[in-house]
Amino acid sequence: MKYYIIAGEASGDLHGSNLIREIKQRDPAANIRCWGGDLMSAAGGMLVKHYAELAFMGFIEVIANLRTIFRNIDFCKEDITKFQPDAIIFIDYPGFNLRIAKWAKEKNYTTIYYISPQVWAWKENRVKAIKRDIDKMLVILPFELEFYKKWNYPVEYVGHPLVEVIENFIKTHDNIHAQDNIIALLPGSRKQEILKKLPVMLSLSSEFPEYEFVVAKAPGQPDDFYTPLLAPFPNVSSVRNDTYSLLMKSRGALVTSGTATLETALFGVPEVVCYKGSSISYQIAKRLIKVKYISLVNLIMDRLIVKELIQDDLNISNLRTELKRVLEDGPERNRIKKDYAELKAILQEGGNASAHAAQSICLFMQSVSASSIV
Structure with missing residues (x-):
């Protein structure tokens, strides 16, 4: 399988690196291209863009860097199109990732979110876009199960990756x-x-x-x-x-x-x-x-x-x-x-989150592959 993983911060690089290792244990031939950092690269991902070029904090700072952000979005779409992954995995970083997810769904890519955006904190309406654009959502905070339940959107709790x-x-x-x-x-x-x-x-x-x-x-x-x-x-x-x-x-x-x-x-x-x-x-x-x-x-x-x-x-x-x-x-x-x-x-209570997430992703992709053959 070919995976394209997008993380935009240091924490996403950490969790992305452990996810890559667990995916490769289950699928040694996995070809993984990623946005992230040194940890994801060391884990076996082909690093496209480092998160140090992506992190902007606060509303004013984001507005001041809009040109750079839009250039990165355009580049990401081009890179995905060239790579043609079986699935795109988003790790948090919602301002960027939800834009890519909307485009990806329109292009019929399989979309998976690992570590939900904090839609429960603000802009809750983004759940509508998540339901439309994300094929599978894996959450790491216990209360997120109940949050998404009220939106009638089934998600899977895998535990928090920081514990292990x-x-x-x-x-x-x-x-x-x-x-x-x-x-x-x-x-x-x-x-x-x-x-x-x-x-x-x-x-x-x-x-x-x-x-x-x-x-x-x-x-x-x-x-x-x-x-x-x-x-x-x-x-x-x-x-x-x-x-x-x-x-x-x-x-x-x-x-x-x-x-x-x-x-x-x-x-x-x-x-x-x-x-x-x-x-x-x-x-x-x-x-x-x-x-x-x-x-x-x-x-x-x-x-x-x-x-x-x-x-x-x-x-x-x-x-x-x-x-x-x-x-x-x-x-x-x-x-x-x-x-x-x-x-x-x-x-x-959720167990080993990275292993749980990787197993869930691999099984999900097997089902997607089987249904496409049928």
């Missing part, structure tokens, strides 16, 4: 031990979000001299991007392509919203969630986004597990207060750890 990723990492790195003096800073993967949030995080380093602040650099951003940001803080260090080792060592973390909040929780590190965008983008998002929380940890548990500092609330004073709370031994830190254990148990 992190469990495997911990098992193979049992020589790494937690330290009492390290605070991890995970400011995101996109330039715009890093520039907004990292300076606020860094400004706190002088107020906690007994701790070592360590920045996890995004794989898609070069070292010289971070150099001017880190230069005023000689007591702050950084790591590249080693975020999981950093989290295993850390006592606490300051984390941007997104997949990183869940990764931090699955490593059992008490965290403060940080979000700050451009003023206009934030005001637009505030009016459109329907969910109670911005972190996956709180969304999955449907209650406040970790503190979220959003926009104007993300300031030095608030960040200092909340970081102290998660670092100090006591009821708050113990509660967070207990809630993390409950979260992990919920996500483990």
